[in-house]
Amino acid sequence: MKAVKASETLAITTKIVLPNDTNTLGNLFGGQLLAWMDLIASVSAHRHSKRVVVTASVNHVSFQKPISHASIVTLEAKVSRAFNSSMEIFVDVFEENQVTGERVKCNEAIYTFVAVDQNGAPIQVPELIPETEEEKERFDGALRRKQLSLILAGKMKPSEATELRRLFMEE
Numbered sequence: 001m002k003a004v005k006a007s008e009t010l011a012i013t014t015k016i017v018l019p020n021d022t023n024t025l026g027n028l029f030g031g032q033l034l035a036w037m038d039l040i041a042s043v044s045a046h047r048h049s050k051r052v053v054v055t056a057s058v059n060h061v062s063f064q065k066p067i068s069h070a071s072i073v074t075l076e077a078k079v080s081r082a083f084n085s086s087m088e089i090f091v092d093v094f095e096e097n098q099v100t101g102e103r104v105k106c107n108e109a110i111y112t113f114v115a116v117d118q119n120g121a122p123i124q125v126p127e128l129i130p131e132t133e134e135e136k137e138r139f140d141g142a143l144r145r146k147q148l149s150l151i152l153a154g155k156m157k158p159s160e161a162t163e164l165r166r167l168f169m170e171e
Contacts, residue, residue, distance in 0.1 A: 003127040004048050006135040009079040009089075011043035017071045028067040033093065034058070036075055037109045041089040044077035045113035048087055049125040056086060056112040059145060065095070065106035072096040074103065080135070081142030085122035086114045088142040110145070 013036070021032045038055055045053040067073055077091045093107035117123045130139040144163045150156035151164075158164070 001124065001126045003129050004079075004082075005129045005131060006078055006080070006139075007131060009044045009048040009077075009128070011040050011047060011077045012074065013040050013043075014072060014074045017067055017069050017073060019069060022069045025066075026069045028069075028071070028073070030063055033063075033067070033073075033107065034061065034109075036073075037061075037077070037091045037093070038111065040075045040077040041091050041109075041111040042113060044079055044089050045087045045111075045115070048079045048082060048128065049115040049123075051115035051117070051123060051125070053087075053113040053115050054120075056114045057149075058109065058111055059088070059149070060108075060110040062108050064108075065104075067093075067095050067106055070098075072098060078135070079128055080110075080130075080138035081146075082125045082128040083146065085116075085124055086112055087125060087128075088112055088145065090138055 015036060017028050021028055023029050042053055074094045074096060075091055077089050080088045080090045089111045091109045092105055094103040095106045096103050115123050115125045130136045147156060147161040147164050151158055151161055
């Protein structure tokens with residue numbers, strides 16, 4: 001199975017926040033943003049695996065800044081690391097100033113998707129090749145996040161989490 005460059009997994013979508021997307025304060029519903037992020041993350045995961053993919057978990061969501069009605073919102077998703085059948089996808093959310101065109105990052109999320117076969121069983125995915133500094137940082141962080149998740153789920157002993165131990169045992 002041929003490894004895939006992280007840049008080849010990039011998926012981008014742009015939305016405008018309409019009145020039915022907003023809460024009583026005139027800001028984008030968090031649930032609507034989660035749905036948009038889930039969709040764009042699934043496209044990125046599919047581009048990596050070339051398989052049907054399903055959402056396994058939403059590992060992290062950060063609503064750093066409210067997004068107001070009529071805003072132009074761009075979501076960028078990219079696979080940060082591939083494991084056996086799962087892929088971690090990082091989603092960055094930007095709000096665009098309609099006058100200057102300047103984009104400001106306002107939210108982010110980390111999703112995990114699993115590639116499945118025609119029967120819904122997990123199937124192996126290709127390795128990921130990170131190229132940029134940001135891709136390499138996210139690639140390294142993905143292993144630590146996975147190890148922490150496995151420890152919290154009782155599927156890994158803390159003593160086996162080599163990448164996490166390295167954070168705390170550096171000399």
